[in-house]
Amino acid sequence: MASTLPVPIEFELPDGWHAAPPDDVGAADAAFVALYPHADSGFTANITIDGEYRPDESTLSEIAHESVERLRQAATTVVVTGDRELGSAEAPGFTQTLAVSANVGGAPRELLQSQVYLAMLDDDDPRKRAVVRLVLTATASQHPAVLDDFRDFVRTVRPDSAATS
Template sequence: MAGTVSLPLGFDVPEGWTPLDPAGAGVPGVAFVAVHPEPGFTPNITLGVRQRPDPAPLAEIAGEAVERLGRTMALLDVVSRHDVGDPTAPGLTQVLRMRTGEGTDLVQTQVFLTVPGADGPIARVVLELVFTAEPEAAKRLTPDFRRFVAGVHVRRNDPAGEGEQL
């Protein structure tokens, strides 16, 4: 139901994070990926951009993400889910606790932000920002993810703007 779309996004990569080519990093279908060097599981931030031609509420879209992820995890719990943003650009954030098939415990924070499309709310674009790390690393690195999310913006006629452009 969701299609990949190109959107001129601006954002700042947090200090200590290394951007990677998504395809080369084994994360096809996302527009951006960055990793942070840590022993064990490598913490990562991904940014996906999808056009949603349907009027699905963000809670449903977040549920779809949980369902997809649940197929690959040995354990998956939704710890919290909250609406964010405002009526013109609604968003949703959820925190998941997971265990991989190899027994690695992970925490994942997912943020879904709506960018209204040119044809109204049905042609909207949904940004999916995801941060995944082991629990101790998540405690240290969550402020970096929050800064990343806060800095994501759509560029409008500003080719010389700051940050990365997708």
């Protein structure tokens, strides 16, 4: 069953991308999934969103490393090819790029993942922290073609100011 986010967010999908029910596309841990309209060698590039409350002292870099370790349990190989902090103290973020070799749908795949971690802090108590993870997964050959779409998408993600708590 699809997960829910710890905080409401809003965003805009890039042109052509369409939402898909997480359970229907095998992404039960995701709260949201968007699919690219053109598959590459039988693999459809996708954007997933998930998140959790993280009131602990872990840095976004450490949380990203935890994600890599979980992915290593399901993939043949996972290599971090780049990472960096982004944002500000009030709106911290972290990004990492992974090269992933995995068996997907019965076929070996060489994939690239671009992951963005956004910390959303409670205005009254910054120790109350939710971390939202945005992930682009694409074949290594298609990744350059969809990366700008993902960057555009990330720029639109923000707390949903219309949501009630």
